[in-house]
């Protein structure tokens with residue numbers, strides 16, 4: 001963790017040399033499209049080793065909110081791109097809906113930048129700094145290991161020492177499981193899931209489903225099943241509909257609904 005001064009209490013005024021993120025110009029960058037993993041960011045100017053490149057900004061959320069958002073993303077099948085960066089145990093920066101160009105920096109196992117945590121006026125902020133001289137036109141990358149969600153995705157960085165997976169510690173599935181329930185419940189949950197994982201022909205049946213967001217069992221009716229995506233549409237007592245991949249949920253059949 002680095003500490004920046006230049007707060008209102010700093011006596012050096014504009015000459016203060018310990019300015020990390022404040023008042024420092026971001027490097028000029030532009031977006032590019034990568035065939036295998038969407039958009040990326042390249043520098044439009046020479047960058048020197050140690051230079052500040054850009055600040056990673058987004059919504060600052062806690063673990064609980066992060067978990068809820070991951071569930072929602074999974075449930076709504078909003079692609080495989082994650083913009084969540086874990087800063088500390090209960091602080092995540094979510095650049096999914098709000099952010100700057102830094103959200104487009106891709107992962108490389110042979111990165112040319114790194115994320116640094118800075119304390120500025122008591123707030124934790126994340127800056128991206130060059131690890132070596134970077135030429136104009138080079139793609140900016142950092143290592144998602146430890147900070148970015150999505151460890152269960154294949155890596156296409158193409159470097160000779162590629163680890164083949166994005167990150168190593170944080171996967172969307174693992175964070176949902178890790179944060180979702182206490183150990184013993186999780187064990188029960190997994191065992192139950194193993195017993196009942198198929199529900200292709202259960203349209204019209206009533207299920208008892210563990211609702212992750214509501215954190216309780218709810219009764220629901222199987223309204224529809226899409227064979228192509230294997231997604232079920234469930235209807236709840238207040239008649240609202242939600243889509244689920246039942247292979248990933250805990251549920252059991254209560255009875256057949258007679259209408």
Ligand SMILES: C[S@@+](CC[C@H](N)C(=O)[O-])C[C@H]1O[C@@H](n2cnc3c(N)ncnc32)[C@H](O)[C@@H]1O
Nearest residue numbers: 037038039080081082104106107150155156157
């Ligand atoms: C923070 S976004 C980076 C910008 C993203 N490429 C886009 O189009 O918006 C992170 C996502 O980009 C993709 N990605 C980044 N680096 C990758 C890599 N080396 N290999 C495969 N996918 C990568 C993954 O889908 C990851 O969840």
